[in-house]
Amino acid sequence: MTVSDIQKLLNAKVLSCNEKLNMEVTNAFASDMMSDCLAFAKDANVLITGLCNPQVMRTAELLDIECIIFIKGKEPTDSMITLAQNNGICVLMSEYCMFETAGILFKTGEIGGATVGC
Amino acid sequence: MAADNTIKLHYDVPNDDFTRAGEASSDLKGKLKQMGISPDAIRKVSIALYEGEINMVIHANGGYIDAEISENGLKLVLCDTGPGINDIVQATQAGFSTALEQTRMLGFGAGMGLPNMLQNTDDMIIDSIVGVGTTITMFIKM
Ligand SMILES: Nc1ncnc2c1ncn2[C@@H]1O[C@H](COP(=O)(O)OP(=O)(O)OP(=O)(O)O)[C@@H](O)[C@H]1O
Ligand SMILES: [Mg+2]
Numbered sequence A: 001m002t003v004s005d006i007q008k009l010l011n012a013k014v015l016s017c018n019e020k021l022n023m024e025v026t027n028a029f030a031s032d033m034m035s036d037c038l039a040f041a042k043d044a045n046v047l048i049t050g051l052c053n054p055q056v057m058r059t060a061e062l063l064d065i066e067c068i069i070f071i072k073g074k075e076p077t078d079s080m081i082t083l084a085q086n087n088g089i090c091v092l093m094s095e096y097c098m099f100e101t102a103g104i105l106f107k108t109g110e111i112g113g114a115t116v117g118c
Numbered sequence B: 001m002a003a004d005n006t007i008k009l010h011y012d013v014p015n016d017d018f019t020r021a022g023e024a025s026s027d028l029k030g031k032l033k034q035m036g037i038s039p040d041a042i043r044k045v046s047i048a049l050y051e052g053e054i055n056m057v058i059h060a061n062g063g064y065i066d067a068e069i070s071e072n073g074l075k076l077v078l079c080d081t082g083p084g085i086n087d088i089v090q091a092t093q094a095g096f097s098t099a100l101e102q103t104r105m106l107g108f109g110a111g112m113g114l115p116n117m118l119q120n121t122d123d124m125i126i127d128s129i130v131g132v133g134t135t136i137t138m139f140i141k142m
Helices: A003-009 A034-040 A054-062 A078-086 A098-107 B023-034 B039-058 B113-119
Strands: A028-030 A046-049 A067-070 A090-093 B007-013 B063-069 B073-080 B123-129 B133-141
Touching: A003 A067, A003 A090, A003 A098, A028 A098, A034 A054, A034 B039, A034 B113, A046 A054, A046 A098, A054 A067, A054 A078, A054 B023, A054 B039, A078 A090, B007 B023, B007 B039, B023 B039, B023 B063, B039 B063, B039 B073, B039 B113, B039 B133, B113 B123
Parallel strands: A028 A046, A046 A067, A067 A090
Antiparallel strands: B007 B063, B063 B073, B073 B133, B123 B133
């Protein structure tokens, strides 16, 4: 599935890297703890999170995660969006909360998990 | 690469600036990419150094990182003058953390950093003296 498909499913707002909407994504990880992402998000190219600070962008950058979905109510600042843009990370803002966001993507059967060791 | 072709890099990790934590890891990742290092090795370096950098900011008061890229791999030395680690064996156990609630609110403090650093390095030595500081030396084959 593409980032564009995700954007439609979640009725999400695109905040950076519009040019990456056609990118294929396969695996997602959902957490508010960046520690857990760094330890367990082995194959993720999508990160779903309710944490909203610059370290979310850093974590994604260092793990080669190219799409971040902020759940409902979490709005990244301009400097966070710039950091994502500079690192080629497509940022989406979901209409849904964490459970629903993950559930909607999981239900398609086209996005798998990404965990290791748990 | 001959021995005298060793590349040395130095990074300062600012004191108590959570927003900037990760800048060294990001910069080093970019440089390794340019050098054509394998994605697998770059991923290990990125994870291990970022965890270490975050620890220097949330548990100590910043410090510096020295990186040395040679024929065999990458040596990273992370040095801080923070409070030190009382029980190193305990600190390296998955889930052990002394992080405060405010750190957890920032997305860290699961007690996964040191175990993850061990996991992603070929060699790692923790030197720490309570009240003096912590120096972590990591080696990653490339
Ligand atoms: N540079 C350091 N200076 C002082 N204490 C440290 C340092 N690094 C780690 N520690 C101690 O070791 C503990 C375990 O570190 P570790 O990185 O595994 O977990 P954490 O930082 O608490 O959480 P996480 O890494 O999951 O965000 C810390 O809670 C802290 O008590
Ligand atoms: Mg840590």
